[in-house]
Amino acid sequence: GCGICVHKCPFNAITIVNLPEELEEGCVHRYGINAFVLYRLPVVKDGMVVGILGPNGTGKTTAVKALSGQIVPNLCGDNEDWDNVIRAFRGNELQNYFERLKRGEIRPVVKPQYVDLIPKAVRGKVRDLLKKADEAGKFDEVVKELELENILDREIKQLSGGELQRVAIAAAMLREAHFYFFDEPSSYLDIRQRLRVARIIRKLADSGKAVLTVEHDLAILDYMSDIIHVVYGKPGAYGIFSQPKSTRNGINEFLRGYLRDENVRFRPYEVSFTKKSERKSQEGEILVEYPRLVKDYGAFRLEAEGGTLYVGEVVGIVGPNGIGKTTFVKMLAGVEKPTEGEVDWTLTVSYKPQYIKVDYEGTVFDLLSKINAGKLMNSFYKTELLNPLGIPDLYDKKVNELSGGELQRVAITACLIRDADLYLLDEPSAHLDVEQRLAVSKAIRSLMAKNEKTALIVEHDVMMVDYLSDRLIVFEGEPGKSGRALQPMGMREGMNRFLASVGITFRRDPDTGRPRANKEGSVKDREQKERGEYYYVS
Ligand code: ADP
Ligand code: ADP
Ligand code: MG
DSSP, rough: OHHHHHSOOOOSSOOOSSGGGGGGGEEEEEEEETTTTEEEOOOOOOTEEEEEEEETTTHHHHHHHHHHHOOOOOOTTOOOOHHHHHHHHSSSTTHHHHHHTTTTTOEEEEEEEEEGHHHHOSSSHHHHHHHOOSSSSSSHHHHTTTOGGTTTSSSSGGGGHHHHHHHHHHHHHHSOOOOOOOOOOOOTOOOOHHHHHHHHHHHHHHHTOOOEESSSOOOHHHHOOEEEEEEEETTTEEEEEEEOOOHHHHHHHHHTEEEEEEEEEEESOOOOOOOEEEEEEEEOEEEEEOOOOEOOOSSSSEEEEEEETTTTOOOEEOTTTSSSHHHHHHOEEEEEEOSSSOOOOOOOOOOOOOOOOOOSBBBHHHHHHHHHHHHOOHHHHHIIIIIITTTTTGGGGBGOOHHHHHHHHHHHHHHHOOOSEEEEEEEEEEEEOOOHHHHHOOOOOOOOHHTTTTEEEEEHHHHHHHHOOOOEEEEEEEEEEEEOOOOOOOOOHHHHHHHHHHHOEEEOOOOTOEEEETTTSSHHOOOOOOOOHOOOOO
């Protein structure tokens, strides 16, 4: 039974202060001998958005399969009977839910994690797909809220990642169901779109539906959830759902790496958002002064102000989708030639593109050792980069067989082990879970500080931008038409500029210092807007 498994599981991989004995009863599903085991489940409640916060590979999808009736939880034995499941959850909030599920009264709808796969399964125009899904009679409303008007007549296969994401969310919303699951709804979206999605998901719950969501952008998870579960364990081996927690408290406990009710420490360090000293202009050694650059694609024109980059700093790049961030980074990387201005520096640049191409036949180890074998053996790189990103576990895998998140981590590593003066990383958080995002942010900061190098990071996750950046380059303009990159500025000024253009205010959590989005029209939101304080640096 599960008891044996609990002892066999490599619990020493994480520090579990006291191994909860009652876990055995909470054993929900096991895929087979020595296979993944899931303990406990999240609650599902009408009228509530329940958020799930945890690493990939800890059973979130498995839990959703159980809650949507796609699998009958085997209770870690050979169970195939819903009655036993109902009995196992007696006295639990899920008892009634499983009774309804057994009677066929629950209809689940799932917005899948990998929206990139949709064009392989669905053909035709956006309008036809959404009309067919529209059981709730909310076509016009949902199309408007998700800003899909302009792409209704486009073919599914022509859509960008961000467009596919919004179409997939719309299709799920339009169905008439009891239980809605949104698996990573923020991928490929910019901050404004993420908050719109969060609001429309909240509205669904407000209309009485039960909503469950997995989200790795903590500001968004915070904004949309009523309560959350933290999932902890060892990815690929076992996962445990925590008790439900208030959203604020659950996220804070997650950042501290310690779950109080469970008495479990699952990370050796705390994540803190203590104030970084604001970089003053004309301070420190200059890396480079880059000139004003223009790129004209005809339909789209980018104009980037010239600016100065300093040695040892990390500069965040923020702005909506389609505003020219990737184009700017490509010009600095020498991949794209400017229409006006010239990048004629002697700096060496290491660049991680937004969309990672895989045309390599060998293993991860082959690839990385070709780039810089010495760094793989270097103990600083091992403790600061390779181990925190879980790279050694991937060494024997073939590069062209990696999952999205694995490939992202390998691409980030490949970028950071190159010897260069300037590192350019375009959307490093895509496909990564929160733990990995934090590990990547920490690694970038410590490598730049230790090696006295400079990094530019394009990023939509506000918490990550805050955690990473010394200064910001803000992009403004009209997405898809024209963009303007401002010169690098301090965090306070930059965040204010950026968030004012989006119309969102953030406050700081008093305990952890993490940024929290204010609800639109709340007292804090109105006060901050009046004062022009969209974002608190300290
Ligand atoms: P998450 O959604 O948290 O990323 P999943 O529930 O998808 O996690 O998967 C948890 C673990 O269970 C993974 O290690 C996965 O490989 C494993 N797993 C998922 N489905 C099966 C299956 N049908 N048979 C065996 N193992 C599985
Ligand atoms: P972001 O990274 O901010 O999302 P991009 O730099 O990728 O923005 O794109 C900005 C605009 O330039 C978009 O409208 C995009 O369609 C257009 N664009 C990008 N690359 C090309 C290209 N090679 N030819 C024509 N248009 C392009
Ligand atoms: Mg881009």
